Amino acid sequence: MEVKLKSSLMIKPAETTWKGCLSLSEWDQIGFINHIPTTYFYRLSPTTPFDDSMSNTLKESLSRALVPFYPLAGRLRRIDGGRLVLDCNAIGVQFIEAESKTKLEEFGDFYSSSSEILGQLSPSVDYTSPIDEQPLFLVKLTRFSCGSISLGTTISHVIVDGLSASHFITEWARLARGEPLLKMPFLDRKALRAGDPPSRLSTPHLDRSDFHHPPLLIGHSCSVDERKKKCSGALLKLSQEHVAKLKIMANEGRNMNSKPYTRYEILAGFIWRCACKARKLEDEQPTTLGICADSRKRMRTMLPAEYFGNASFIVTATSNAGELLSKPLGFAVSKVREAIGKVTEEYVWSAIDYLKSQSDLTKFQDFNGLWSCKGPYFGNPNVVVMSWMTLPVYGLDFGWGKEIYMDPGTHEHFDGESSILSNPDGDGSLLVKMDLHVEHMESFKEHFYNDIR
Structure with missing residues (x-):
């Protein structure tokens, strides 16, 4: 074209x-x-x-x-x-x-x-x-x-x-x-607290693992080689029946005193497992899942819904590939819930203070570049899963009617990046935008559908 x-x-x-x-x-x-x-x-x-x-x-x-x-x-x-x-x-x-x-x-x-x-x-x-x-x-x-x-x-x-x-x-x-x-x-x-100095008040202990760089492949000292590999993308549909089956799989063995897992928790854990399988990671390979958490509703004094800036950030869940794949789906999903659950108001302020105390923020910045190992890399052996399910991304009418299709950036490919969207058809199905190295994509698709039973 x-x-x-x-x-x-x-x-x-x-x-x-x-x-x-x-x-x-x-x-x-x-x-x-x-x-x-x-x-x-x-x-x-x-x-x-x-x-x-x-x-x-x-x-x-x-x-x-x-x-x-x-x-x-x-x-x-x-x-x-x-x-x-x-x-x-x-x-x-x-x-x-x-x-x-x-x-x-x-x-x-x-x-x-x-x-x-x-x-x-x-x-x-x-x-x-x-x-x-x-x-x-x-x-x-x-x-x-x-x-x-x-x-x-x-x-x-x-x-x-x-x-x-x-x-x-x-x-x-x-x-x-x-x-x-x-x-x-x-x-x-x-x-x-944009522009403010670190707080002089004592803050609760912060789990700083969320600010550590995700693990590299065993035997690698830098992510540059992985960043240079060619990536491809796919937009995969999960029917309402698929979603229902995954809910059953994820909640098997769950403590009945706890709430059923959410769609995001289930899909994030499932995508994480499928990526590990597609990449054929060694059992002892550490792997991290990046999870998007929105602080707007997690503060006692809530941020306005119209807050114009970044109120969402990445928290992490970590496991070894062998443990992740040898245990039921519910194990991976419980890791997702555990990571999201630690995001409290105390966590937010403690994390902000920690970042304010850093002399250099470069190590926390991901430019998706091919030339640097400085920033965090959520590609192989890691993934990051964003949720677009509650975002008002459909029905955008500028005066000549609503769109017939919205493309969520499927032309940009960065290994390990994934987003979950609701289907605009409103039939209860979901869409998963997934980016992986070309060599892993077909295997991921097979596990994505064949592992739902």
């Missing part, structure tokens, strides 16, 4: 916004220091194809959305110790327009579309450029010959987590439809 670039411009806030340097929280500055892509596909009638007025509506509404969400129009800047601050300078976000002679029907059911094709419809970030030149939000609007379009977006994970990203894009769509904002963003990052 050929995609021809037509134009590229910066969209600035429609009104004057606050300018200055904004401190970022510790959660903003660790973990994945990259952008998170999604692409939406819209089918328009040949008699009323997408036209310039619709494009102008997108740009104008985006400009207005950047007034309350003005941090996205700024740029990151590095300071000492690998730390980052946000320069709110209103430089703007990048809006790219392209066209293709392809027709929407040629994508088929989308699930089988090649990642290379889907990747052409998503805006790319030049990570070789200085970080203070990289836009924090990029849009790529591609018009197809049939009159339909795709709208690819990518947003900086330093500035937002999944819930905040969904909040912004949803409000942008409301403005494009001619409706007022529904929920203003909560921009005060002091809620997570």
Whole structure:
């Protein structure tokens, strides 16, 4: 598929916004220091194809959305110790327009579309450029010959987590439809003590294993070789029947005084086991599962749901491959619950204090780069499982109807990364986006379906 670039411009806030340097929280500055892509596909009638007025509506509404969400129009800047601050300078976000002679029907059911094709419809970030030149939000609007379009977006994970990203894009769509904002963003990052020194108050003992680098393959001293291997991605569907069977498998032998395991706990443990099998890890091989925990509802003084920043972070569960695979699924799932259960308000403040006391945050930052061993690596023999199940990622209507398909970045592949999504069909099934080294993907698919009994 050929995609021809037509134009590229910066969209600035429609009104004057606050300018200055904004401190970022510790959660903003660790973990994945990259952008998170999604692409939406819209089918328009040949008699009323997408036209310039619709494009102008997108740009104008985006400009207005950047007034309350003005941090996205700024740029990151590095300071000492690998730390980052946000320069709110209103430089703007990048809006790219392209066209293709392809027709929407040629994508088929989308699930089988090649990642290379889907990747052409998503805006790319030049990570070789200085970080203070990289836009924090990029849009790529591609018009197809049939009159339909795709709208690819990518947003900086330093500035937002999944819930905040969904909040912004949803409000942008409301403005494009001619409706007022529904929920203003909560921009005060002091809620997570951004820019404050470490607390002088004593904090409970912190399990620092969550901040240790995940284990390497036995016999390896660095992750560079694993990072360089070619990866592939798959979007796998679990029917409602599959999910029900996994629930039974996971809860066998569970202490009946405890709550049944959640879908996320079950799927995360199951994916972890399948990855270990596909990689044929040695029994004594340590392996870590990265688990996404949201602190918004785990604080006694809850963060507002509209908190605009990273309130989610990674906690870890660790085992040996042999123990993980020789025991029932419930063992892996119990490890997931144990890791999530330690995230209390005391844990959050203790973890923030620990990170504030570090002279250099670089060792906690993952740029998904191929050139460095500095940051944490959740590829082989590890995995990280994100949950998109409760994110409002479907039904994005900019005024010409809801999307017919949302692609959760299946063109970007980083070994061991996985996301769980609900199926937009609403039939109780789930979708699992999985990235693995090419050599392990087919085996993973076999275990993913054949191990459900």
